[in-house]
Amino acid sequence: xxxxxxxQNRRFHPVSAPDFLPxxxxxxxxxxxxxxxxxxxxxxxxxxxxxxxxxxxTPQDVQTLEDLAKLPFTEKSDLxxxxxxxxxxxxxxxxxxxxxxxxxxxxxxxxxxxxQDVQVWTNVMLRSLAACGLHEGDIIQNAYGxxxxxxxxxxxxxxxxxxxxxxxxxxxxxxxxxxxxKDFGVTAICCTPSYFLHLIDQGSEAGVSxxxxxxxxxxFGAEPWTESMRRRIEQDSGIRAYDxxxxxxxxxxxxxxxxxxxxxxxIFEDYFYPEIIDSKTGAPCADGQEGELVLTTLGxxxxxxxxxxxxxxxxxxxxxxxxxxxxxxxxxxxxxxxxMFIVRGINVFPSQIEAALLSVEGTLPHYQIVLTRERDxxxxxxxxxxxxxxxxxxxxxxxxxxxxxxxxxxxxxxxxANVCLVQPRTLQRxxxxxxxxxxxxxx
Amino acid sequence: xxxxxxxxxLENKPGALSRPANxxxxxxxxxxxxxxxxxxxxxxxRFIVSEWEKARSLLEREGFVVNVTxxxxxxxxxxxxxxxxxxxxxxxxxxxxEYMYGFTLRGEGKGLLAFRFSDPDAAIExxxxxxxxxxxxVELFKGAGP
Numbered sequence: 001x002x003x004x005x006x007x008q009n010r011r012f013h014p015v016s017a018p019d020f021l022p023x024x025x026x027x028x029x030x031x032x033x034x035x036x037x038x039x040x041x042x043x044x045x046x047x048x049x050x051x052x053x054x055x056x057x058t059p060q061d062v063q064t065l066e067d068l069a070k071l072p073f074t075e076k077s078d079l080x081x082x083x084x085x086x087x088x089x090x091x092x093x094x095x096x097x098x099x100x101x102x103x104x105x106x107x108x109x110x111x112x113x114x115x116q117d118v119q120v121w122t123n124v125m126l127r128s129l130a131a132c133g134l135h136e137g138d139i140i141q142n143a144y145g146x147x148x149x150x151x152x153x154x155x156x157x158x159x160x161x162x163x164x165x166x167x168x169x170x171x172x173x174x175x176x177x178x179x180x181x182k183d184f185g186v187t188a189i190c191c192t193p194s195y196f197l198h199l200i201d202q203g204s205e206a207g208v209s210x211x212x213x214x215x216x217x218x219x220f221g222a223e224p225w226t227e228s229m230r231r232r233i234e235q236d237s238g239i240r241a242y243d244x245x246x247x248x249x250x251x252x253x254x255x256x257x258x259x260x261x262x263x264x265x266x267i268f269e270d271y272f273y274p275e276i277i278d279s280k281t282g283a284p285c286a287d288g289q290e291g292e293l294v295l296t297t298l299g300x301x302x303x304x305x306x307x308x309x310x311x312x313x314x315x316x317x318x319x320x321x322x323x324x325x326x327x328x329x330x331x332x333x334x335x336x337x338x339x340m341f342i343v344r345g346i347n348v349f350p351s352q353i354e355a356a357l358l359s360v361e362g363t364l365p366h367y368q369i370v371l372t373r374e375r376d377x378x379x380x381x382x383x384x385x386x387x388x389x390x391x392x393x394x395x396x397x398x399x400x401x402x403x404x405x406x407x408x409x410x411x412x413x414x415x416x417a418n419v420c421l422v423q424p425r426t427l428q429r430x431x432x433x434x435x436x437x438x439x440x441x442x443x
Numbered sequence: 444x445x446x447x448x449x450x451x452x453l454e455n456k457p458g459a460l461s462r463p464a465n466x467x468x469x470x471x472x473x474x475x476x477x478x479x480x481x482x483x484x485x486x487x488x489r490f491i492v493s494e495w496e497k498a499r500s501l502l503e504r505e506g507f508v509v510n511v512t513x514x515x516x517x518x519x520x521x522x523x524x525x526x527x528x529x530x531x532x533x534x535x536x537x538x539x540x541e542y543m544y545g546f547t548l549r550g551e552g553k554g555l556l557a558f559r560f561s562d563p564d565a566a567i568e569x570x571x572x573x574x575x576x577x578x579x580x581v582e583l584f585k586g587a588g589p
Contacts, residue, residue, distance in 0.1 A: 386508045387508065388508050388509070391452050392510065393487065393510045394542065394559075395480045395481075398482075398487070399482065402484075420485075422454055423508070424506050424508055
């Protein structure tokens with residue numbers, strides 16, 4: 001059957017209008033919003049005010065968009081150091097929602113939204129879905145996890161605002177996902193790309209060929225993927241696969257989204273101002289040059305983020321896109337500037353695993369995280385070297401230890417891990433320092 | 444009354460057993476008993492040698508995690524009911540058998556049972572009251588090599 005193809009659809013969705021602002025007006029709007037957000041952060045966030053004062057700066061020093069480069073960076077560690085609410089710029093009476101994401105230690109980082117922030121988020125998610133040709137009448141299966149993770153609710157609000165029919169199925173339970181997709185005539189799905197590959201695979205085993213279903217669009221994000229994965233998805237399921245980008249610290253999904261040209265996600269620049277810097281020196285990179293993405297939220301009240309270092313390595317291009325949007329595009333996120341990795345859409349830092357192991361036993365310093373993909377699903381194995389202190393001669397004691405370590409990891413990271421005890425001195429060490437993550441996933 | 448047993452942590456993969464076995468063979472340790480407890484992912488090699496301190500430091504030098512356990516060895520007639528008699532003696536006492544295994548001494552026609560009790564001293568006391576005497580290490584290694 002011939003599937004719906006958004007590229008053939010000439011309907012222009014009115015919510016996409018801000019995507020096409022003429023550049024002078026877009027830059028004016030950005031500057032206006034930048035001045036306001038810097039003022040707000042300086043008025044209300046102690047850490048930011050102190051850093052400005054240390055540089056002898058006041059919000060009045062921001063007179064052009066180029067002045068942004070003089071402002072201090074915000075780091076993930078700032079969220080950790082001020083846990084849980086230290087960077088909030090709104091009183092709790094005005095905050096209507098909290099979400100949380102992986103921190104680098106045992107504690108998560110917390111993000112907040114005022115009513116207006118939720119509206120901004122809804123707006124950028126709405127524009128994301130419209131950008132890949134979805135509209136009312138579409139039936140959207142939202143398989144991002146609902147909960148503290150921003151993926152589920154972010155996509156949900158956007159899809160509802162679009163007027164589409166939302167199925168809030170959340171993550172997991174593959175058989176039910178396939179049943180719903182088929183029986184409800186789902187036309188679009190939101191999930192991680194690897195999970196969709198898993199759905200294709202499980203579907204063909206259960207006699208459900210996604211190629212023959214009405215499903216025509218996939219909005220895929222929350223983990224890195226490649227062009228070859230996109231080709232595989234499109235060939236095996238007959239849908240068109242789009243890349244969406246976002247992170248909780250900035251707002252959640254909807255920071256950037258591909259249009260029907262599939263030429264890299266457009267950043268919704270009226271709300272998120274992008275810079276690319278050399279992650280070592282902090283110096284700005286030229287158009288098209290690879291570096292670390294730094295984002296400034298231009299319209300966020302509860303938690304303004306000024307020059308937030310995402311640690312995502314990409315390149316920014318102002319080259320016009322065939323779709324006519326004036327919004328700049330980023331390349332696929334190729335790698336990270338830190339040791340974070342993503343498992344089933346969830347951000348994980350090795351230091352979190354370490355904290356989880358240490359909370360059970362203070363004597364397990366040697367571990368390695370091995371990532372594999374079994375039937376397109378990520379599997380995380382944590383290998384831990386046995387020490388005399390924990391070796392208790394009975395099988396039961398060792399099994400209980402494995403179980404306790406597994407539970408502690410699940411509590412800290414929010415992900416199940418297979419804990420595997422190994423003999424001492426068997427884990428790889430490079431230059432005296434253990435290699436913590438062995439990523440054997442093929443993408 | 445108690446006999447020292449060494450336990451080694453082993454990964455459950457081909458060749459895991461041969462390394463400690465070769466080490467002990469090269470150093471001419473005579474292994475009196477040996478058993479393996481295993482799961483899908485790992486195993487525990489348990490064995491009794493006479494010079495357990497030397498065997499232990501050798502294995503630890505080679506990077507193994509070694510645990511020393513007090514075992515109680517009991518001689519039983521090599522005939523039906525030998526084990527049942529011992530267990531019967533421990534019934535209605537708080538002493539728990541964590542694990543056990545049996546072996547025979549070559550050429551002596553005797554059966555020996557090695558027990559790991561939750562509380563070896565309490566177990567020994569109970570057994571002696573019932574007239575069951577655990578074997579001493581010296582007797583166990585009589586005639587055996589180092």
